[in-house]
Amino acid sequence: xxxxxxxxxxxxxxxxxxxxxxxxxxxxxxxxxxxxxxxxxxxxxxxxxxxxxxxxxxxxxxxxxxxxxxxxxxxxxxxxxxxxxxxxxxxxxxxxxxxxxxxxxxxxxxxxxxxxxxxxxxxxxxxxxxxxxxxx
Numbered sequence: 001x002x003x004x005x006x007x008x009x010x011x012x013x014x015x016x017x018x019x020x021x022x023x024x025x026x027x028x029x030x031x032x033x034x035x036x037x038x039x040x041x042x043x044x045x046x047x048x049x050x051x052x053x054x055x056x057x058x059x060x061x062x063x064x065x066x067x068x069x070x071x072x073x074x075x076x077x078x079x080x081x082x083x084x085x086x087x088x089x090x091x092x093x094x095x096x097x098x099x100x101x102x103x104x105x106x107x108x109x110x111x112x113x114x115x116x117x118x119x120x121x122x123x124x125x126x127x128x129x130x131x132x133x134x135x136x
Contacts (some may be wrong), residue, residue: 001066002027003025003026003027003028004025004026004059004062004063005023005024005025005067006022006023006024006025006058006059007020007021007023007024008021008022008042008046008051008054009021018127019042019043020023020038020059021043021051022041022042022043022046022051022053023040023041023050023055023057024039024040024041024055024058024059024062025039025059026059026062026068026071028041028066030070031111033067033068034067034068034069034070035068035069035070035071035072035104036063036068036070036071036072037042037071037072037073037074038056038063038071038072038073039057039059040052040055040056040059042055044058048114058067058109060108061109062108064107068107069106069107070104070105070106070107071104071105071107072102072104072105073086073091073102073103073104073105074092074100074101074102074103075100075101075102075103076099076100076111077096077097077098077099077100077101083101085087086103086105090105090106091103091104091105092104
């Protein structure tokens with residue numbers, strides 16, 4: 001399976017009007033079966049409640065079950081906060097040009113709750129969310 005998506009919802013009593021809280025997905029990189037691009041999005045009013053952490057944890061588990069060993073992150077060269085986060089963990093630069101840096105973040109075999117790359121991904125998600133809020 002090359003594309004997996006999961007969603008977090010708040011169920012309703014009537015089971016007809018669930019509220020979407022967030023979504024996470026990965027898409028395997030063509031020609032690199034152990035690498036996938038990943039994304040997690042959490043609704044504004046659900047942020048800060050662990051929804052993103054749970055989605056990312058489950059996404060990484062599902063990816064590892066399917067043979068994915070690294071998530072790939074494409075970062076604008078001017079995004080120093082994100083670059084610093086990725087430098088602080090075991091992310092490795094795999095490509096670079098004047099505008100973009102591509103990092104690979106290994107998925108921990110021991111479990112995504114351990115410090116390291118998964119903590120960096122969570123921090124990156126928080127960083128991106130705060131940047132979006134400042135722009136809006």
